[in-house]
Amino acid sequence: MTRTLKTLVLVLALAVVGVACGDSGDDAPATTAAPATTAAPATTAAPTTTMAPEDPISLIYVSPNPLGVNNFLILGEVGTQRVADRRGGTWKTFESVDDSTRRANIEAAIDEAPDIVVLTTFTLVEMADEYSKANPDQKFIIIDACPDEPAPNLHCGVFREHEGAYLLGVMAGHLSEAKQIGSVVALDIPFFKRWWQSFAEGAQSVDASIENSAVFIAGDNPFSDPARAKELALSLAAQGLDHIFAVGAGSNGGVFEAAEEADFLSYGVDVNECPSAPGRIVDNNLKLVDAVVEQLIEQVLDGTAGPVVSFGLAEGGTGVMALHPDLATSQCVIADHPDIIEEVQATAEGIIDGSIVVNDPLFG
Numbered sequence: 402m403t404r405t406l407k408t409l410v411l412v413l414a415l416a417v418v419g420v421a422c423g424d425s426g427d428d429a430p431a432t433t434a435a436p437a438t439t440a441a442p443a444t445t446a447a448p449t450t451t452m453a454p455e456d457p458i459s460l461i462y463v464s465p466n467p468l469g470v471n472n473f474l475i476l477g478e479v480g481t482q483r484v485a486d487r488r489g490g491t492w493k494t495f496e497s498v499d500d501s502t503r504r505a506n507i508e509a510a511i512d513e514a515p516d517i518v519v520l521t522t523f524t525l526v527e528m529a530d531e532y533s534k535a536n537p538d539q540k541f542i543i544i545d546a547c548p549d550e551p552a553p554n555l556h557c558g559v560f561r562e563h564e565g566a567y568l569l570g571v572m573a574g575h576l577s578e579a580k581q582i583g584s585v586v587a588l589d590i591p592f593f594k595r596w597w598q599s600f601a602e603g604a605q606s607v608d609a610s611i612e613n614s615a616v617f618i619a620g621d622n623p624f625s626d627p628a629r630a631k632e633l634a635l636s637l638a639a640q641g642l643d644h645i646f647a648v649g650a651g652s653n654g655g656v657f658e659a660a661e662e663a664d665f666l667s668y669g670v671d672v673n674e675c676p677s678a679p680g681r682i683v684d685n686n687l688k689l690v691d692a693v694v695e696q697l698i699e700q701v702l703d704g705t706a707g708p709v710v711s712f713g714l715a716e717g718g719t720g721v722m723a724l725h726p727d728l729a730t731s732q733c734v735i736a737d738h739p740d741i742i743e744e745v746q747a748t749a750e751g752i753i754d755g756s757i758v759v760n761d762p763l764f765g
Contacts, residue, residue: 458490458702459515463506465524467496470651471624472672473690477521477544480694488702490516507532511539517701519694522546523592529555542697544690547709556706558697561713563599564752565686566646567759568721568745569668570603572683573644574611575741576666576734577604583614583637584646585630585656587623594762596648596670596686602760604644614642624650631655638663644683647674657681666734673722675733683734687720715753724749 462481468474478494485492493513495506507528510518518539520529523546530548533541533555540554547557573582582604584597601613616633618626630652634645638659646668647656653669657678660667669675669685693712700706712718722733723745729736735745751757 458485458488459513460485460490460492460517460519460698461510461513461515462492462494462519462521463503463510463525464494464496465503465520465522466624467498468494469625473545473650473688474521476671476690477519477694480691481519481698483691484695484698484702503528511536514539516540517542517698519698520544521690521694540701542694542701544694544697545688551708553708555708556697556701557709558693559709559711560688560693560718561711561761562686562688562719563595563761563763564713564749564759565688565719565721566596566599567603567606567752568723568748569646569684569686570600570605571607571745571748572603572723572735572738572741573600573646573666573668574604574607575744576683576738577608577611577644579641579643580608580610581612581614581640581642582644582646583616583642584648585633585637585652586615586617586648587650587652588619589617591763593648597646598762599759600646600668614640618649618652624652626652627655627658629655631659634659634665634667635663638665644668673731673733675722675731679732680734682732684722685733687722689718689720693718713752714749721745721749 460481462478464474464477466474468478482492495510497503497506503525507518511532518541520541520543526543526546526548529541529543533552537552537554542556542558544558545560547559551557582601584600586593586597597615604611614637616637618629618633620626620629630647630649634656637645643665645656645665647653648670650671653674654677656667660681661678666683667681668683671688672685674685675682697706697710714720722728722731723735723742725731735742748757752759
């Protein structure tokens, strides 16, 4: 491994396997961030407060939906809590269920005047834009989304998800026997092309003849509809696809059940989902949300944050288990393919040093 790749592995070693599209949305071109670390998820009831002996800072995390089993949203809380605990301050989580409670929670957070209000995903991007401009003395962070022209008091942390998805595609390109791959995706919106299109491009970089398909969960709750995801995955398997990427957060369990029933291989998102279906999940497109939240909060508190900061492989904001030192105990199928792991490592190195360019589908 080259020195840069060793650095990447070290970053991931410090990071707990974490982060899928919890509800993800529009990005904007951004500067990059320095490496960050992450820790294990922890859930709490809402609103929840953890008090430390001293109270030099206060943070309030507003989620767009209940945390539930949504690892993306859970990790947003983890990063917020960790900064507050480290600095001896306080933190709260307000969980929302719809636009009415989202608005009420943001207003309640502003009324408490914390040092920072932390928001996540595209669901809250319009409100983040509205409330940050209406309250210039209150600092805000939003993760995984950004308005076109953020106010000076709003700081956005965004991911380069397409880098990790491309690496998963490289794995599928080598492992697919049918030469037909696909994705079960939460929503048919441009943002999610970063997953399914980049997955296809990675596979086709190995074998240009590979065919790709994508189907979309949609409906009232695309991020928590495993029954619908399972139905769609089985329909793809019936067409002969043997590698299917699950891009539905809480819906992914349905894809993994289908993989066990229909005998195909799958891929997860955000966290290491391999233990949920051992032998059926190759790897995962990790989004280390807590690491990004933590680093961006620290930058805002220190006055060094830019308006938009981008996190990818180089910064430890995204990754795959094939690059993680705990791969051997991950229960991921890729652990049994050292030759492919070596190629994935080389590809990651190329993405980091710029010799391999992974196009961002969101921006054409």
